[in-house]
Amino acid sequence: MTQESQIPPPPVMWAQRKDILYVTICLEDCKDPVIEIESEKIYFKGEGGTDKKMHEITINLYKEIEPSKTIKNMKGRTFELILAKKEEGPYWPRLIKDKTKAHWLKSDFNKWKDEDDTDEEGNPPDLEEMMRQMGGLSGSGDSKPNFDELDELGDNDADSDDEDLPDLYD
Incomplete structure (x- = not known):
């Protein structure tokens, strides 16, 4: 089969949680798409x-999903699928069964969340606590800087930026 006669795959992005997969098929101005969801494939x-060509893909999934719980959402240029994993548990190492790199498949970092992230969705991280853990704030809980301490530090040391600069022109 020649390259011209093969139907190219559309770009696909994905992300996951312990119980669901986000799969986004990116094909703008798509007319009458066919989407079939089975337990082991999409x-x-x-x-x-932009080329108004036919695009086709079969995605053989790494593990099984629950097709009846699939949520399909058409969003202008993309088709968003939310797929329920059959077994909740550890993250899949990849979306597809095949270990080879698929040029059409990319991670969706806008939806990606690492497996060890424990923050509940929708709750912003506690920035003050994160800064405290990184040594950016004292443990007092007072997040206001103490400007008197900063002034004392600045008065004792001459700053190299305070030196006169040489003239640029003779």
Whole structure:
């Protein structure tokens, strides 16, 4: 089969949580797409993109999902799928069963969350606590800087930026 006769895959992005997968198929101006979700694979076929060509892909999933719990969402240029993993638990090492690198598949870092992240979604991280752990704040809980201490530090040491600069022109 020649390169011209093969149907190219659309770009796909993915992210995951312990119980769900986010799969986004990126094909703008797609007319009448076919999306089939099975327990071990996703099939997509549609015409669109800047070249108005047919795109097709079968994604053989790393593990099983629950097709009946799938949420499909068309968002202009993309098709967002939220897939429920059949087994909740550790993160999958990859989306697809095959270990080879797929040129059409990328991680969706806007939705990505590491497995060891314990923050609940929607709750912003406690920045003050993070700064305290990194040594940026004292343990007193007072997040206001003490400017008197900063002034004392500045008065004792001459700053190299305070030196006169040589003239640039003769």
